[in-house]
Amino acid sequence: MFQSFEDRADGSRGAERAEALRAMLAPLGIDGFIVPRADEHQGEYVPPSAERLAWLTGFTGSAGTAVVLRDRAAIFIDGRYTLQVRDQVDTAVFEPVSVIETPVSAWLRANAGHGARIGYDPWLMTRAQVRQIAEAIEGAGGTLVPVEANPVDAIWQDRPAPPLAPVGEHPEELAGRPVSSKLEELGRALREKRVDAAIVTDPASIAWAFNIRGDDVPHTPLPLSFAILAAEGRPTLFIDGRKLSNAVRDRLEGFADILEPSAFRDALEALGRGGRRVLYDPNGSGEAVARLVEGHGGTIVEGADPVALPKARKTPAEIAATRRAHVRDGAAMVRFLCWLDRHGSDGSQTEISLARRLEDARRTTAEADGQALAGISFDTISSTGPNAAINHYRVTRRTDRTVAPGDLYLVDSGGQYRDGTTDVTRTVLIGTAAPERLDLYRDRFTRVLKGMIAIASARFPKATTGAQIDALARAALWRAGLDFDHGTGHGVGAYLSVHEGPQRIAKTGHTPLEPGMILSDEPGYYRAGDFGIRIENLVVVREAEPIPGGDRPMLGFDTITLAPIDRRLVAPRLMDAAEIAWLDAYHMRVWGTLSGWDTLDAAERDWLAEACRPLVG
Template identity: 55%
Template sequence: MSRRRFQTFDDPGHREGGARLGALRDALRGAGLDGFVVPRADEHQSEYVPANAERLAWLTGFTGSAGTAIVLLDAAALVVDGRYTLQAPEQVDTAHITPVALAETTVEAWISGHLSAGALLGYDPWLHTAEGVGRLEKAAAKAGATIRAVEANPVDAVWPDRPAAPAGPVVLHPEALAGEPVAGKLARIRAVLETAACDALVVSDPHNLAWAFNLRGADIAHTPLALGYAILPREGRPALFLTSQDIAPDLRDALAGLADIHPRAAFAAALAGLTTGRIRLETATAAVALKGRIEAAGASVDLGPDPIAAMKAAKNAAEIDGARAAHHRDGLAVARFLAWVDARPAGSLTEIAAVEALEDFRDRGGELRDVSFPTISGSGPNGAIVHYRVTRGTDRTVRDGELFLIDSGAQYADGTTDITRTLAVGTPSEEMRDRYTRVLKGHLAIARAVFPQGTTGAQIDAFARQPLWQAGLEFDHGTGHGVGAFLSVHEGPQRIAKTGHVALVPGMILSNEPGYYRAGAYGIRIENLILVETRAIAGAERPMLGFETLTLAPYDPRLIDTGLLDAGEIAWIDAYHARVRAALSPGLEPATRAWLDDVTRPLGAAKER
């Protein structure tokens, strides 16, 4: 098929750690620094960053979405969380950079244990929050050292082919899909500022900028963001400062009576104009550089939550309708893909071929704007790498007797999807079936959960882990993340995780994705997106909530050990499969419909396969 693809498979690992570290160390010596902190971040502290902010990947070869390198003149470490403990050693030059598991040693602990007394550690104030800088300061002080903000990032000085800053077109997100006019959103935000006694809000998160002003952009791969900031006063006109000046006329018209649009270059002068008042900065995304500039201008800084984040998290009726439509469209594409995989002769499918085929099926369904993240297509041992990204150098054939894990998603104008299915290739082992079924039981425990209003994601995270814990097993990532409405596939503040301390409210969309990973052998993850909804329970003494499952795709019956399931779990799976069949069959071709009928038969009938 001749079209632009959304994914590439170039090998990102450089194995040039020594040369690039050497160049950076020369720059540090020239600046009088003994070390420098290189986070995987841009000036908005985003998970997904533009190419010109991929400093960590350029320096170390590590391409994960989270990690921090600490480069000293005589040592260097890359600290990563549990998603990347297998990936990091594969990508970095371990002769020069030591991968460190966050669960064992934090960034701050490594700094305090390796920084020499009297040393000076540098950091870029646009890539760290005030809270993060406070932690660095304490870690350095523990070692008898100090930290210093460096306005000119030394990595940029030694990166010869650094990409230019993005400046993609900025377009209007239609009110019919957004579900609320900009004026209404601004009024709600101002009401929160009034209650908090704040005179203005500096919007530092591009996701919040996109939601508040009903705009979308193209500055980040796979996430429709326009990079920039906004200053939203409690009284008066907001001002947007966008990296791009390619603003669609209909967006300019829609905002003409509500806000002023300026180039990003004008932002510094606008911050300098905040000479009085109390200015809210978001704790999680506002760079410490913003805090310093506002305080230097004369205003006071109030660090706290950006009220837009909570508003954005609770989807309105139009956004929920859009999510359901997007998942129906996506379900048709995924069903066609899964049937196609099952029909492939043994040994004829590669990881890259699977990625390209799934993207093609989504594209043929119409309305595809992008994938929502690079597809994780891992066969056999590659499936055990939680955030594995296939390249031409790592691509392997899916072999008989293996498991194949494919985690993918799409961006449609009406919604964002994210789904993972683990498939048996040939005959799975009993261990594989046992582990899959335990993951499935945890997945069902979340899907079937009913809980009182005010419950947090942390309180239900253990539901997904209990079946694995009973066998002495665990997985090292959260059970679920928030998902946006034609925005980021990873959205906060909602999450189902040990760190998910935000109460779940109706309208929030999250993933439900427990897993199990046996290093060097296989990986298992099962993921659906779920919508928080109210639940009416006869005799209930308080408001109750539960989940609607949005994703429409069958589980692999070949991997389900019904002997490990109780009657309620079997009934839920059968009802879900019946719902998938009823929703998708009318839109499928006869051969795919026959395949779907087969794999969604009641589990008792599936035993007869």
């Protein structure tokens, strides 16, 4: 299995560990210490050796920060984790605080005290984060102090070793571009910015630039590493040599100098001593990187990771490969949804058993296609009843719930295939529901569906951002006084991260959408303590056909996910003719693409035919 359902949280030792950390404060000359959920790469997933926040507090969410002062401690979480943090953390030791209502900076301003010295690990916090917190502390008469050696590491006696997964090559026929072409483009970009070098600490950017993949963190094929890109000359890749076979090393040495990660600090200092102008991402790289360059005489030029946008613009080869992966994934979803329709209401299935069933469907379908499922792209959100109302719910043995007739079942899942990354959400009715309950489900489901279709069928001028079209997904919900509290869509990589920036469809999505970008389209509705609904397809931005009478070039989306949408939950009376036509055309394409899949048996094809029937008539 690619997913564990064990509850990894252990908040029982929170008091003991907080006191051990407090004992480290005085020798370091500080009055408190900040512990973010981050490693030196600032990625979504971190290896076990970097799970400092989980070790200290017991909290295993993907985003959070703890602050330990001499007399109190707090843990800061967003709305996704309001319930989880209370289940996992000793709240008598760590006070849960909404980071939206009270940011870390505001809490420290109010609680650190005049003259307080608050420590932080500059490798684990970005310059943007440091600036915000430093300004707040200094406003209260305190100081934010970088600490050279992380005190959590000093008290973490059984800390796991760093990962050493082998690095493999990502074939050029899937990448669509040779490494030389990518490095030339990046060099030109640096020269245009009038910088001598760029620091890249995001392993996804490095994996893309050098056409490599790894397995150092869960669910994303990343080789943990650093890189210095040069405006002129060869880049330098800092990666543990034990991860490299002779063949991979030989190929990489054709493009870059290969050094151990321990040499990264010296290389940053050398850039400084050379008086170099160095591009640095203040939102994505650790503060330590900038400090080492500046502290030795270099100039930091703040700007976005130069790899992020080229990586987001998928090549035709990447798009073609991703489409193949989605056909395969769609066949697996059909097998799973057909099985669920037959057995989901018999009282024997739980959230965990269904997550396992779906994972098995992905694995066997890939094998039948002569492929290997490299992994799942994130922990499957397998949820029913009130659990589905938690939009980032992660099922464990403790929370596992039986799927019952009349309930909605929401499954948000994805696969990592060598040719693409998938992410799909479907909400289905289990058995039958009482008429009044079914009416409620249909109303909410159809409003969510209308939002998903509004994004999928949108046409928009070039330079439009995700923030500008996010409201399209919400309009039908707003008309009923409803909404959802997450973004409508995130970027998706090509056999890389399922959550990729900078593109997104959200209120915070300020990057213009460009052809080749892949995004999710996933509005939802969540009724706390009762049920949740989300429908998600992946879409790719493309040039749109000219609109008669129009005078501007337009962009649009192609939907690449292939899986039936539960027609039983659709209220046709709430949809207009264009929306019904879109849904029927989508189902026709799902049927036409998947019905010939070799591994589907006759019963599965019959189920698919019924699932893809026109909505009315």
